[in-house]
Amino acid sequence: MIATDGRPTTTAGSPVTGHRLDVPAPSFAHLARLSDDTGLFEHARHAIVRREHGYCTDDVARGLVVTSREPEPTGAVLRLAECYLAFLTHAQDARGAFHNRLGHDRRWADESGLGDWWGRALWGLGTAVARSPAAWIREEALVAFSAGAVRRSPAPHAMAFAGLGAVEVLRRHPTHPAAAALLADAATTIGTPQGDPRWPWPQQRLTYASAALAEVVIVASQLRHDGPLLDSGLRMLAWLRDVQLRDGRLSVVPAAGWGRGAVRLRHDQQPIEVAALADACATAATVTGDPGWETGVRQAVGWFLGDNDVGTPMWDPATGGGYDGLTPHGPNLNQGAESTLALISTLQHARRWS
Template identity: 60%
Template sequence: MTIDDHLDTRPSDQELQRLLSGKTPEPSFAHLVRMSDDTGLFEHARGPIPKRWHGYCVDDVTRGLIVVCREPEPSEQLVRLAEVYLAFLLHAQDRERGFHNRMGLDRVWHDEPETGEWWGRGVWALGTAANRGPTPWIRAVALERFDDGAKLRAGLGPQSRLNHAMAYAALGAAEVAEAHPGHPAALSVLADAAVTIGRPGPDPAWPWPEPRLEYGDAALPEALIAAGQHIGDEALLRDGLALLEWLLTLSTRERHLSPTPAGGWSPGDPRPAYHQQPIEAAAYADACARAYAVTRDRKWLTGVRMSIDWFLGVNDSGIPLIDKATGGGYDGLGLDWRNPNQGAESTIALISTLQHARWLDRIPTVAT
C-alpha cells in the first residue's frame, strides 16, 4: 500500500461530527516545526514527511514568518523559528534587484533576485514582522528591510502578476502603518497598490479588475480595504468592501465556501470546480477578518466562519483538510478525495485560518 491509496478519504459521519462539534481546534505548529530546519522551511512533503530534496522557497518562508509573528504568546521554539525565517529572507533579499525565491538543499540559490510575486510576499512578511515580531530585534531588522524592499516596487516587471504582487506588499505596508502611523514608505506602497489594482469595473456581473479569477484573489480587495483605511480614503474602502462581497458571494455555494480552483475560473466555467487549495480559504479568512475589523459589520464573520469550516469538512466534497494527528493541512480538495500530502503552504494556510477562530469563537453568535 502506498500513500496514494489514501486519496479516496471521504470521512465517516462520525469523523465529521467530531470535527464540527465543540470548539474549533487550536492551531498546531507541530507540522510547521517538522517542515523546518536551521536554514528555512521545506516547500513540499510526501504525506507529512518533508521532501528535503525539493529545497526551500521564499514564498513559503514568508508565509511561515507571518503566522509565527501573528501568535500572541509564542513559545521559545516559535521565536526561534521567526529568527530562522527572517534570516532566510535577509539572505534572499538583494537591495537592488528584489528577492531570490528558490534555494536547494545545498543552500545555493537556484535563481536570480527579481521582483516577482515573492517580492510582494517578502514585503508582506517583513511588514508583519516589523509590527508583530516577538522580539524588539526582529521588529527593528524587519522594519529596516521592509523599507529596502518597498523601494523596489517600481521595478515590477512582466514576470509578476502586478495586481497580486502589489496586493501582498500592501498587506505588509498596512502592518507597518499600524505600528508606525504616517510611515512614508508604507503609505506610498498602499497608494501605489490601490492604483495598480484599480477600481471595480462598470459591469455589476463582473466588477473584478481582471478577466479571470486566479490564485489568492481575496488579497486584492483586502489590499484595497487596508489602503482605504490607512490612507483615509472612504471611496477606496468602499471599493474594496464591494469587491470582497462580490467575490465571497460568487464563492459561496449552499452556505459553504466553494473557492476558485487551482486552475482559475472564468464566467461560464463549471462550479463547483476542483482542485481547491487551502491557500484560498486562508485568503478569504484574512480578507473577511480585516473587513470586520474595519467596519464591525457582522456579515463578514460569516466569511471567516466558512473559511474555518472549509478545513473541517464543510466544503463541496464533505472532506476535512486537517490532519489532527500531525497538525498538517492537506494539499488540496478534489471531487471525492483530498491530496494526502501536507506541504508548507497548505499547513500554513490551516494555521492562519485557525488563528482567526480564536477570536471568532469568543463572539457569542454568528449567523451562517
C-alpha cells in the same frame, strides 16, 4: 475541549448545519517538522518532508506572517520566526529584490526579482515589524522591509502582498513614507471594479489568493486619504465571497482559475484561497465593525474542518498539517508548507470569531 496535541480547542457553529464544531488551536508541530536551521521546506509526501525540493521565499515569508501573528509565542515558535527572518534577509539583494528558490545544497536556483515572492517577503517582514514581541526581530524586519518597499512590481498579486506588509508597518509606524507610498501604489495597480454588477472585479479572471486584492483595496481606503473608496473593496469582497458559496459552504475557485463567462470547475480547490478569504473577511469585520463579515471567517474555518464540497476534513489532527488540495475524491494527503500555513493562518482567526 483538548486538541490532539494537548492544546485547547474552541467550538463554533457550522454555517450550514448549525452543529457545533470543535475548532483546534493553531498547531506549529508540522511547521517545525518542515523547517530546519535554514528555512522552511516547500513540499512533503504525506507528512514527511521532501528535502530535494528545497525552500522557497514564498513559503518562508508566509511562515514569518503566522509566527509573528501569535500573541504569546512559545520559545519554539519565536525561534521559527527568527529562522524565517534570517532566510528572508539572506534572500534579499542590495536593491531590495528577493531570490525565491534555494536548493537543499544552499545554492540559489534563480536570480533575484519582483514576483509574488517579493510581495510576500514584504508581507512577512511587515507583519514581523508590527506584531513580533521580540525587539530584535522588529528592528531587523523594518530594515529589510524598508529596503524592499522602494521597489515596484507590475503584477497585481505581487503588489497586493506587498501592500499587506505596508499596512502592517503603518500600524506601528504611521508616518513611514515608503510603506504609505507602497500601499497607495498597490491599490492603484490592483484597480477597482468596472460598472458591470455581474463581474465586479478589476481583472477578467480570478486566479489565486484573490481575496488579498480586495483586502488591500479595503485597507488602503482607511489608511490613505487619497486611496480607493471603501465601498469598492467591500463590493469586491462581498461578490467574491458570494460566488464561492455552494449550498452555504465554501467552494473556492480551483487552481485552474475562473475566467469571466467561462464554465467554473469545482476542483482542485487550494487551501490558500480559503486562508486569503479568512484574512480579508477578518479585515473587513475590523474596518467596518459589521459582524456579518465574521461569517466568512467561520466558513473558512469550516472548510478545513469538513464543511466543503466533499464533506471531509482538510487537515491531519495527528500531525497538525494541512492537506494540499481538495479533489473530487477527497483530499490530496500531502502536507506541504503552503497548505499547512493556510490552515494555521485560518485557525488564528478562529480565536476571535469562533
